[in-house]
Amino acid sequence: GIQVEQSPPDLILQEGANSTLRCNFSDSVNNLQWFHQNPWGQLINLFYIPSGTKQNGRLSATTVATERYSLLYISSSQTTDSGVYFCARAPSGGSYIPTFGRGTSLIVHP
């Protein structure tokens, strides 16, 4: 089946620091998304990014489909960035049932 691996599993930062989260996948990608599970438990869509680069404020993501990885960049981190970041992908076409990675747990200290 599809494999999705995320690294690092845990990350602790001081407020203001930058970080890069990585997502490797075993198959070619047609759908790749990044989610953030905030401290209140809710899963929030961050990016849909099967290829290329997107930016939203302090967050940006890049997917290199030919090399089967995606990166999520967090710049000038804030305590509200804490939580778990998941990437997910699904096979092309048909119904979208994604395979999630195990997540990167991020703690940002003030």
Added chain:
Amino acid sequence: EAGVTQFPSHSVIEKGQTVTLRCDPISGHDNLYWYRRVMGKEIKFLLHFVKESKQDESGMPNNRFLAERTGGTYSTLKVQPAELEDSGVYFCASSQDSDYLGNYGYTFGSGTRLTVV
């Protein structure tokens, strides 16, 4: 617009008891999904409803889990009898279109944290 609502937010039950989780999707979303995350592991798909019909229930772990979606609106997920390994966070999500390539996206609820002791 209200988001996806899940109830309860937390539940602690004893092994052997029954628990029912509820999910109210975004109004008008025909597609409803249940997922589960066991602590420290990935989020795993459980099943997918299109309106009141089960489109895909390949992720349901065993017959102790029963999901329903009455009238194509809210959905319930019942675990009976609960076992220790059922502990985790149960997420519900809804979307407008099941044949989606990310343009509309899932909207997830806040999850129900289930602890079986």
